[in-house]
Structures are given as structure tokens and as C-alpha cells.
Amino acid sequence: MIWCELPGHWLGNAALTSYGCRMISGLGITLQLVAISVSLGLVFGVLLAFARLSPIRPLAVAANGYMTFFRGTPILCQLFLVYYGAGQFRPFLDSVGLWGLFREAYFCAAFTFTLNTAAYQAEIFRGAIASVPRGQIEAGRSLGLHPPAIFLRIVLPQAAMIALRPLGNEVVIMVKSSAVASLVTLYDLMGTTRLAFARSFDLSVYLFAAALYLMIVETIRRVWDVVERRLTRHLQT
Amino acid sequence: MDPLFNLLAWGPGGWGDELAAGAGITIALALATLPFGVALGLLVALAKRSPHRIVRAFGTVYTTVFRGLPELLTLYLVYFGLSIGLQTGLKALGFSGRMEMPAFVAGMIALGLVLGAFSSEVWVGALNGIDKGQREGAAALGLRKGQIFRLVIMPQLLRLALPGLGNNWMVLLKETSLISVIALPDLMFWTGRATVVTKEPFLFFGLACLIYLFFSMVSAAGIAALERRVGRGYVRSPEAGR
Numbered sequence: 001m002i003w004c005e006l007p008g009h010w011l012g013n014a015a016l017t018s019y020g021c022r023m024i025s026g027l028g029i030t031l032q033l034v035a036i037s038v039s040l041g042l043v044f045g046v047l048l049a050f051a052r053l054s055p056i057r058p059l060a061v062a063a064n065g066y067m068t069f070f071r072g073t074p075i076l077c078q079l080f081l082v083y084y085g086a087g088q089f090r091p092f093l094d095s096v097g098l099w100g101l102f103r104e105a106y107f108c109a110a111f112t113f114t115l116n117t118a119a120y121q122a123e124i125f126r127g128a129i130a131s132v133p134r135g136q137i138e139a140g141r142s143l144g145l146h147p148p149a150i151f152l153r154i155v156l157p158q159a160a161m162i163a164l165r166p167l168g169n170e171v172v173i174m175v176k177s178s179a180v181a182s183l184v185t186l187y188d189l190m191g192t193t194r195l196a197f198a199r200s201f202d203l204s205v206y207l208f209a210a211a212l213y214l215m216i217v218e219t220i221r222r223v224w225d226v227v228e229r230r231l232t233r234h235l236q237t
Numbered sequence: 238m239d240p241l242f243n244l245l246a247w248g249p250g251g252w253g254d255e256l257a258a259g260a261g262i263t264i265a266l267a268l269a270t271l272p273f274g275v276a277l278g279l280l281v282a283l284a285k286r287s288p289h290r291i292v293r294a295f296g297t298v299y300t301t302v303f304r305g306l307p308e309l310l311t312l313y314l315v316y317f318g319l320s321i322g323l324q325t326g327l328k329a330l331g332f333s334g335r336m337e338m339p340a341f342v343a344g345m346i347a348l349g350l351v352l353g354a355f356s357s358e359v360w361v362g363a364l365n366g367i368d369k370g371q372r373e374g375a376a377a378l379g380l381r382k383g384q385i386f387r388l389v390i391m392p393q394l395l396r397l398a399l400p401g402l403g404n405n406w407m408v409l410l411k412e413t414s415l416i417s418v419i420a421l422p423d424l425m426f427w428t429g430r431a432t433v434v435t436k437e438p439f440l441f442f443g444l445a446c447l448i449y450l451f452f453s454m455v456s457a458a459g460i461a462a463l464e465r466r467v468g469r470g471y472v473r474s475p476e477a478g479r
Contacts (some may be wrong), residue, residue, distance in 0.1 A: 072407075072453035073446040074414035076425065081446060084432060085439035172305075179307035183418060190309060197313075203321060206314050210306050217305040 026192030045121030070119030274352025282360030359401030
């Protein structure tokens with residue numbers, strides 16, 4: 001007996017015993033998708049936030065439009081737009097050598113989730129940078145620091161601390177949103193659970209998946225709390 | 238004639254009327270869920286502030302569960318769970334016929350449970366934002382508990398909770414797109430049908446996204462107007478720097 005069959009075995013649940021291993025491997029896919037999209041989205045989101053705050057107007061307008069679109073539409077709609085829509089551009093994607101990527105549901109999901117979370121993360125960074133008190137910048141200027149130094153040494157560290165909490169929430173939201181990947185044939189945790197239910201008609205597989213999702217989300221929240229407390233320990237009394 | 242115009246035309250040839258009907262169902266579902274979820278959220282928030290430990294624990298567990306589960310999973314659990322429950326209940330009562338769980342009701346309950354969890358956080362924040370003196374002052378005037386809540390706390394609560402509830406509404410609006418997976422003929426459902434028939438997925442999903450975006454932007458404007466209205470009696474003064 002393999003370890004991932006054990007929960008079903010202990011509970012005496014046939015459906016869980018047969019599909020437990022698939023669900024655990026689905027959990028792996030979910031975690032992969034979240035890790036990829038959140039980390040790539042972080043890089044892209046920082047760039048977007050800079051573009052949004054840039055004094056070059058067309059750049060700021062474009063970034064704002066991007067953020068409005070991705071924050072104002074359902075992630076499911078975005079995923080379908082990429083996954084099904086890409087097929088229409090096959091000749092073009094073929095000619096630039098990207099069709100091999102867009103043919104894969106996994107790539108489409110990771111791609112969409114990255115674009116989506118980048119928009120949300122950019123909004124978090126924008127808000128965090130804007131909420132650093134003006135006096136801090138003025139104090140830096142009165143010390144004779146250059147604008148880049150003011151930004152890197154005064155604004156950014158304070159903004160990063162303000163952004164920490166909403167970023168943790170965003171990771172949790174991505175774990176939950178990634179469940180829609182199951183609707184484009186991906187066997188993530190949600191996908192494997194749907195498969196298990198469709199074959200066994202045993203509702204308890206959904207409860208097991210719910211327990212797994214809650215476990216991930218709570219773990220992320222707890223770990224994030226510890227990290228946050230540690231990084232802001234000089235501010236605590 | 239322009240092929241794009243044909244695809245989106247009203248009537249049997251085009252998809253315009255289907256998409257409009259679907260968008261109507263999307264809005265109807267979101268509007269039907271809102272009062273249910275927001276009221277549930279207020280109850281959960283009051284539970285979290287209750288003096289009884291067990292009631293408080295219930296509030297915390299409720300929020301943890303429904304905030305942590307993917308909405309899609311909650312939807313499936315509610316839909317299949319209620320369907321099976323309905324079936325067993327009918328059998329126990331002696332009916333042998335099959336009865337389907339209406340997708341609209343299942344969607345309303347699932348999204349309402351989720352909204353209840355998220356809005357309870359907003360309500361808790363708003364309740365904490367009301368000065369203790371307000372309650373004490375009302376009690377000193379001889380108002381009863383129900384009256385204090387209805388006449389003194391509630392009007393202030395609404396003002397404090399509105400920005401958060403506005404956010405909840407925007408999230409809810411986007412979450413309704415998930416209900417198409419249990420075959421409720423909403424905007425996503427009809428868009429999916431249209432792409433299968435017309436082989437124009439980019440056009441139709443792009444259009445659906447823009448319709449959702451339009452709803453989001455109208456909502457944002459509406460919420461801003463509402464906030465101005467409930468806040469009209471309040472001038473930002475330096476000492477009220479909350």
C-alpha cells in the first residue's frame with residue numbers, strides 16, 4: 001500500500017483509497033501552478049507598478065488599462081480567452097514558434113494566472129508605495145540624497161513592509177483561483193477531485209479536497225504571519 | 238453584410254440576444270446573492286463578538302472554512318450535496334420521482350456562504366470602528382438593546398462598512414462566472430455555446446470579458462456615488478483621523 005492510499009484506508013472509504021494518490025499528485029500541480037504564477041507575477045507586477053507610477057503618461061495609462069482589465073474581469077473568462085482563443089491564432093503562433101506552448105493547457109493556465117496575479121500585485125505595490133508618508137521623501141531630500149537613493153533606501157523598504165500582508169492574501173487567493181484550471185482539462189487538485197467524483201459518485205472526495213485546500217491555505221497564512229512578524233520586528237513594541 | 242455584425246445580431250441568426258439574456262442572469266444571480274450574503278456576514282460578525290465561547294468559535298470556523306475553500310469547490314459541494322440531500326429527503330418522505338436542484342438556488346447559496354465569510358470581516362471591522370460611547374450614550378437615553386442597534390449603531394455601521402462591502406460586491410460579480418459549470422445559462426454559459434457553434438472563441442470570450450469589465454466599472458462608479466451619499470453628513474476633520 002502506498003502512503004497516499006492511507007487516508008482512504010483509515011476512513012474505510014473506497015473512493016478515497018482509489019483516488020487518493022491522484023488527488024495528492026493533483027495537489028502537486030496546484031502548488032506548482034501557484035508557485036510559478038505568483039513568483040513570475042511578482043516580477044511582472046513590480047514592473048507594472050513602476051509603469052503605473054511613471055511620469056511618462058502613455059506608459060502609466062497603458063499599465064492602468066492592463067490592471068483595470070485583469071482586475072475587472074473573472075479569471076475564468078481570462079483563462080478561456082487564452083486557452084480557447086489561442087487556437088484561432090495558430091498560424092501566427094506557429095510562425096513565431098509559440099504554438100507548442102499555447103497548445104498545452106498547463107502553459108495556458110500558468111500564463112493566465114501570471115498575467116492575472118501581476119495585475120493584482122501591481123495594485124498592491126502601487127498602494128504601498130503611495131502610502132509611504134511624504135515627509136519621509138522630504139527628509140531624504142533634505143539629507144541631500146539622490147532620488148534613486150531615496151527610492152531604494154527610504155521608500156522601497158517601507159513600502160515592502162506595507163505590501164507584505166496583502167501579498168500573503170494574494171497568494172491565498174491564487175491557491176483558490178487556481179481551481180479553475182480544472183475547467184481546461186488540467187488535473188490539479190480540483191480536476192482530480194472532479195474525476196474521482198464523476199467515477200465514484202461519492203461526495204466525500206470533495207470533503208477530502210476541501211480539507212487539503214484548507215490545509216494549504218492555513219499553512220500559507222501561518223507561515224506568512226511568522227515571516228511578517230519577523231521582518232517587522234524592529235517596529236514592534 | 239459585416240460578418241461580425243451577423244454573429245452578434247439579435248434573433249435566431251446571431252448571439253446578441255442570448256448573450257444579453259445570459260448577462261441578465263449573471264446580474265440577477267449577483268443581486269439575489271448580495272442581501273443574503275451580507276446579512277449572513279453581519280450575523281457571523283455578531284457571532285464573532287459574542288460573549289459565548291462556542292458562538293465565537295462557530296464564527297471563526299465558519300470564516301476560516303468559507304474563506305479558505307476555492308469558490309468552485311464550495312459550489313460543487315453545495316450543488317451536489319444539496320442534490321443528494323434533496324433526493325434522500327424525498328425518498329424518506331415517500332416520493333420516488335427525481336427532483337433536480339435548481340442551479341440558480343445552488344449558486345445563490347454557495348456564493349452567499351462565501352460572501353457571508355468575507356463580508357463578516359468587513360462587518361467586524363466596522364463594528365470595531367464605532368465608539369463605545371455611542372452605545373453607552375444610547376443606553377443612557379433609555380433605549381432598549383434592539384433600538385440601540387437599529388437606531389444608533391446601524392446607520393453608522395453602514396457608512397463604515399460600505400467601502401469593504403463594495404469590494405465584496407466586485408468580487409461576487411466576478412465569481413458568478415463559475416456558476417456556468419453547473420449549467421446555469423449565464424453570460425459565461427452562452428459565451429461557451431457561441432464559441433462552440435461559431436468557432437470564434439477569441440471574439441466571444443473577449444466580448445464576455447468586456448461585458449464583465451463594463452459591469453465592474455459601472456459598479457465602481459455606483460459604489461463611489463453611494464459612499465459619497467452615506468458620507469455626506471461627515472466632514473473629514475483633523476481630530477477624526479481614524
